Amino acid sequence: MTTVVEAPAAAVGSRVVMIGLVGGAVAVFVSANGMVEAFSERELLDGLTLGAVLLLSIPLLVGYVAGRRQPELEGFATRPPGWRNPATGLLAGFISGVTIGAFVLLIATVDLRGVLLNVTPELVRDDPRILTFGLEPGAGAGLLVGLFAVLGGLAGAIQVLPDLWRRAVLAAVGWVLAFGLMQAVVSQVLRGLQQQLRIWTEPLADFLYDTSGALSIAGITVVAVLGFCLQLLGSRKPRALVNARLERLTDRSRRIVRVAVLAAALLLLGLLPQVLGSFLSEVLNIAGIFLLMALGLNIVVGFAGLLDLGYVAFFAVGAYTTALLTSPQSSLGVGWIFWLAVPFVVLAAAVAGLLVGTPVLRMRGDYLAIVTLGFGEIARLLFLSDWLKPTFGGAQGIIQVGDITVGPVGVRTPQAFFYVIFVFVLLAAYATYALQDSRIGRAWMAMREDESVAEAMGVDIVTAKLSAFIVGAVLAGFGGALFATKIGSVFPHSFNVIVSITVLVVIIVGGMASVPGVVLGTMVLVGLPELLREFEEYRFLIYGALLIFMMLRRPEGFIPSKRRAEELHEEEIAQDEWLKTQDTGSRPEPGSRPEPGSRPEPS
C-alpha cells in the first residue's frame, strides 16, 4: 500500500561520498591545526583522550548524517529503515578514514612543519604518535581507515532504531560527553556537598572518575544508562501529566506553584558558590559578567533587531566610569565607593547609547552593524591614545579600582562576588522579561520583523530604537563596572572587538530573544572554555564555525524564542499548515499517496 519514493541512486551515492570527503577534510583540518594534539593532554573517557574523542567523533557524525533516512521530502513516505542506513554510514566513514589515512602517510613521509607549524613529529613520526594511537604510520593509517568505517557504520545503524530509542541513544552519548567534559564541576560539586551539608557524596566522585580525571568504565556505564533512561521517561507521558495537572489548577494556585519553583531555583543558585569553591566561582563570575552583557545585547539584537557590533564600547564606558570614580589613582582621584559610582555608570552608559544610537537611526541593518563596529573601535583607540592619556591612562589604564563593599564588609572572595553579579543578572533577567511583554517590547519586535510596516502601524521608531540602545548600553555598563572591580584595574586591551563578537555568538547560538537560550549559551560558550584551558587557543575558530553553522542550520538558536523561530521559518510553517489541510481534506493516511504530478522521476 505504501509507496516508497526514492531519491535517484546516483544522487544518494554522490551525497555519501560528499559527506565522507567533508568529514575527512575536517579530520585532516583538526589534526593539522594542532587541535587533536592540544586536546590529547586531557583524558576524557577511560583510556581515551579528548583529542582522540574529537577525532573519533568525526566518523560518528559522518555516519549518522550519511545514514539518515532518505528522501526527506515532506508529504512523501520515507524508506523503511534497513541495512542501507548502516551501509551508507560505513561507506561515508570509510571515505573519511581514507582521507585521514592518506594525510597520516603524507606527514609520515614529507616534513610539512616549515609551513604548517602544528604538524609536529609527535603526530605520527615520534612517540607518542597521537594520530595513529601509537602505531607505525602504515599500520596506523590502516587502523584509522578501519576504525572510521566501523564507527561510521555504527552511527548509521542508530538511524535504524525507532525515533524514541534513537533519541535515547543520543541522550546517553550526550550525557557521557557532558559528564566527561564537566569533570571539574561534577567532582567539585560532589565534594563541596559533602563538606557543606555532610551528605555522603564524595565517594560518588571517586566512583565516577579515575584519578586522572577521566570518566571511568563504571562511570561511563552509569551515566549512559542514566541518560538513556531519563530520555525514555522524559519523552513520554510524565511531562504531559505535569502540564495537564498545572492546567487544571486555578490561576491563584498556579501562581503559587510558579513562585515556589522560582524560590527553590533561587535558593539552589544561592547555595551554588558555597559548593563550587573559589576556582569554579571565579569561572561562574566571568560567565556572569558575559551573561549580563548578553542579556543586554539580546535586547538590542534579539528584540529590536539592531545588529550592534560595537557593543564592547558600552562595556568599556561602564568599566572606565567605575575606575575613574572609585580608584584613588585615577585622574579624578575621588575614590568613591562602588555603589556611589553605579548611578554614574548608568548615566554614562545611557549617554553613550544615545550618542551611538542617534546617528544610526536611519541606517539599514548591515550598515548599522559596520558603523557600530566603527564606534567600538574608535572608543578603544581613544582610551588607548596618548591624547586622552591624562584622563584614561593610555595603555597603562587605571589601577586600584575600588572593591565593592556591603556595609562595612568588602566583597573580595569570588564566592562573595558571585552574589553581587547574581543580583545584577537577576535584575537584567527581570528587566528582559518585563520589557518583553510591555508596549515597548512589542514595538521592538514589530520593528525587528519589518521596520516600514511597524512604522506605518504607528510604532514610534525613533523612541523604540533609542530605548533599545539605551537599555542595552546600561546593562553592558553594569557588566563593565563589575568587570572593573573584579579585575581591580582597566586596560584598553580588554575592550577588543572580540568581546562584542563573543557576546554575539552567545546569543545567536543560545537563541536570540530567548532568556534561557542566552543563559545556556553563556554557560557553554564562555564558562566551558574557562574550565578547559585547551580550548582557549581554538576558541574563536570554534566560535566562527559555530556562527556559520547556526546561520545555515538553525538561525533561531538552540533554545529558540517561539516568536523568533516562527518569523524565521514562516514559509515552512505555512507549508506544514497547507499539508495538514491537504491531509485532513483528501487523504486518508498522511503521506501515503503522493500526488502523481509531483513525484520526482528517477533518472
Place this chain on the structure above:
Amino acid sequence: MARTNSLRRGPVAARRVRRLPVVDAFLWLVRIAAIALLLIGAVSSISSARLSGQQWRDLVVFGIAQGSVYALVALGYTMVYGVLRFINFAHGEVFMIGAMTGYFVTDGLARTALWDAAPILALLITLICCMTVSALVALLLERVAYRPLRGAPRLIPFITAIGASFFLQYTMASLFGTSVKAYPEVDILSGTFDVLGFRILRVHLLVIVAALSIMAGLYLYVERTRAGKAMRAVAEDPEIARLMGVDVDRTIARVFGVGGAMAGAGGLLFGLVFQNVHFLSGFLPGIKAFTAAVLGGIGNIPGAAVGGLTLGMVESMGPSLVLVGLGIPAAHQLKDVVAFLTLVMVLIFRPTGILGERVREDRA
C-alpha cells in the same frame, strides 16, 4: 521602483516630519562641528608650517599607494554588494590570505636562483599565486556559506560572513602560527624615483602602477565581455537576468572569484609595502576598504577606485593636517580613528558616496 517608493513613503514620511526635527538638529550640529573642526585644524596646521612641502608630498604619495591597495580590496566589496546587496564581511580575510600566500611564495622563491635572476618574473608568479588562492577561498566561501542563504533575511548572511571572517582568521592562526611573517627584501623595489618634485619609493610606484592596470583590466572585463555583461545584468535584476538566459548562480560565483582575485593582488601589494603580514592583518584593511567602497558609492566600480584613493589620502594626511592642527599629541596613533570617523561620517551624511551608488532598490 518609483511606484514602490510612493507606496512606502506616504504615511511614513508624514510621521518623520513630526518626529525627526530633534534628531535632525542633532545631526546638523554634528555636521557643523565636524566641518568646523576640520577647517580649524587644517588652517592652523598649514599656517604653522610644521611640515615642509617635501613631507606633504611624501604623505600624498604614500596615501595614493595605500589608497590603491584599498581600491583593489574595495572592488570585491562593491561588486558583491552590487549583485547580492550583502556586505561580505569576510572579504578582508580573503585579502589577508592573499598576503599570506604572497609571503609563502616569495619566501620559497627567495631561496631559488630565479629570485635574483628574474625578479620581475618571480613577482609575477607570486601575483598569480596570490590571486588564484584568494579567488579559490572566495569561491569556497560563496559555495559553502553564502549560496545556501540566498533569499534569507538580510542579517543572516551578514552574521554568517562575520563567522566566516573569524573562522578564516583563526584557521590561518592555527595552521600557520600567530607570528608576524616578514616578507623578504626585493632589491629592485628599494630606492626612489623623482617625478615632478615628488619623491616616490619604487615599491610605491609598483603598487600604484600594478593596482591601476589591474583595475583597468577589471573595468574592461566588466564592460566589454559577455561575462561582465552577465554580471551587470544580475546586478540590475537577477530575476529578469535569469529569464534572459543568464546563469545567475554561476555569475554570482564569478563575481566572488573576480573580487577574491583582486583582494589577493591587493594582499601581495600590501605585503610588499608594509613588508609583513599576520593573521589579523585583514581586519582593519578590510573595514577600510569597505569604507572606500561606500565612499565611492557602493555597487559602482570606478567609485571603488575613487573611494580607495580618497580614503588613502584622508588617512595619510588627516592626522597631520587636522589633528596636529587641533593640538592633539601623538596624532599618528589616531590614524585608524580618522579612518573609522570617515566611515561613520560618510554613512551618516552621504551613504550614496561620491560617485553615487548603483544598487537596485529594495523591493520589500
